[in-house]
Amino acid sequence: MTESISLLQALGAKMNYLDQRQKVLAQNIANADTPMYRPSDMKKTDFGRVLRNVTGERTIRVENTNAKHMPPASEAAVNDPKQGKSKDMYEVAPDNNGVILEEQMLKANQTNMDYNLMLNVYAKNMGMLRTAITSGGRN
Numbered sequence: 001m002t003e004s005i006s007l008l009q010a011l012g013a014k015m016n017y018l019d020q021r022q023k024v025l026a027q028n029i030a031n032a033d034t035p036m037y038r039p040s041d042m043k044k045t046d047f048g049r050v051l052r053n054v055t056g057e058r059t060i061r062v063e064n065t066n067a068k069h070m071p072p073a074s075e076a077a078v079n080d081p082k083q084g085k086s087k088d089m090y091e092v093a094p095d096n097n098g099v100i101l102e103e104q105m106l107k108a109n110q111t112n113m114d115y116n117l118m119l120n121v122y123a124k125n126m127g128m129l130r131t132a133i134t135s136g137g138r139n
Contacts, residue, residue, distance in 0.1 A: 027040075
């Protein structure tokens with residue numbers, strides 16, 4: 001049943017991507033002392049495009065039902081420090097190994113937090129579906 005719900009499909013795709021990325025980052029960390037090893041990372045995926053492909057919608061719009069609600073990201077202030085471009089590499093070790101453990105650990109931690117967020121959203125949606133199904137006959 002959950003395969004036919006597009007939001008759950010998109011969440012599953014994002015979780016799969018994050019799982020694969022965590023494996024790549026773990027491989028980078030495991031090879032931190034391997035001479036001439038260059039770290040790799042997965043190409044960022046536009047999950048908005050994935051959602052459009054699944055739902056068939058060209059745009060997804062956030063509704064503000066109260067003036068005190070936060071505006072959508074497209075209307076928020078543009079001075080977001082998270083939008084700054086970071087360097088790909090900070091240094092190279094004497095053995096020409098390009099793995100910087102601090103950088104890889106930060107990426108792994110961010111990937112873990114993103115995965116946990118997707119897992120929580122998935123669990124909440126499943127809970128709402130369960131509630132809707134079990135209380136559907138009680139009017």
